[in-house]
Amino acid sequence: MAIGHVPAQIDVTAQLRTAGLRVTAPRKAVLTWLAGHPHATADEVRAGVAAELGSVSHQTVYDVLRAGCDAGLVRVIEPAGLPALFERRTGDNHHHVVCRGCGRTQDVDCVQGRAPCLSPDDDQGFTVDEAEILFWGLCPICRSNHHEERR
Structure with a gap:
């Protein structure tokens, strides 16, 4: 298991x-909060840990998230047109599905083990070490709302 993959009890x-x-207290608070709130924005992380720490600056949260990403404890997902999202699930080959209506993001499991899940036909000379796949669509709630609006 990779260092950053979050087991049930962390x-x-x-x-x-x-x-x-x-x-440090901010690192522990950010990583613990994020484990229970995947696909959170930096602002959501800051608001979530402020309840525990009393107050925490945006810069501190950004610094912790960056250090966590660099260390493999946090993964950043950057869907086009949405703010960056952070999660603790790292070190596996999962991908994401994003709702075009509300931005809700969910994990989509893939093959476990060696990365990447997919290999390009022509890697153009690159050494590929990761494949990032985003599936786009409408979540059940937005699909239902869209269906109601069409009536």
Whole structure:
């Protein structure tokens, strides 16, 4: 299992130490909150951890998220036209489905194991180490609303 893959019961302190990062209250709070709230924006993360820490600056949250991404503890998803989304599920070959109506984002499992799930026919000389797939459509709620509007 990769360092950043989040099991049911996480030990954020051990994960930070294994990744070579200092254990700080903001890092622990951000990583713990994000484990229960995947696909969150940086603003949502800040609001979520502010309840625990009392207050936390945007810059602190951005710094923690960047350090987490660099260490493989956090993954960033950047759907076109939406703010960057962060999650703790890393180190596997899952992808995402995004609603065009409301922006809701969900995981889509893929083959577990060696990355990438997909290999290009012609890699143009690149060494490919990751495939990022975004599926776009309408979630059940937006699809239902869209169907109602058409009546």
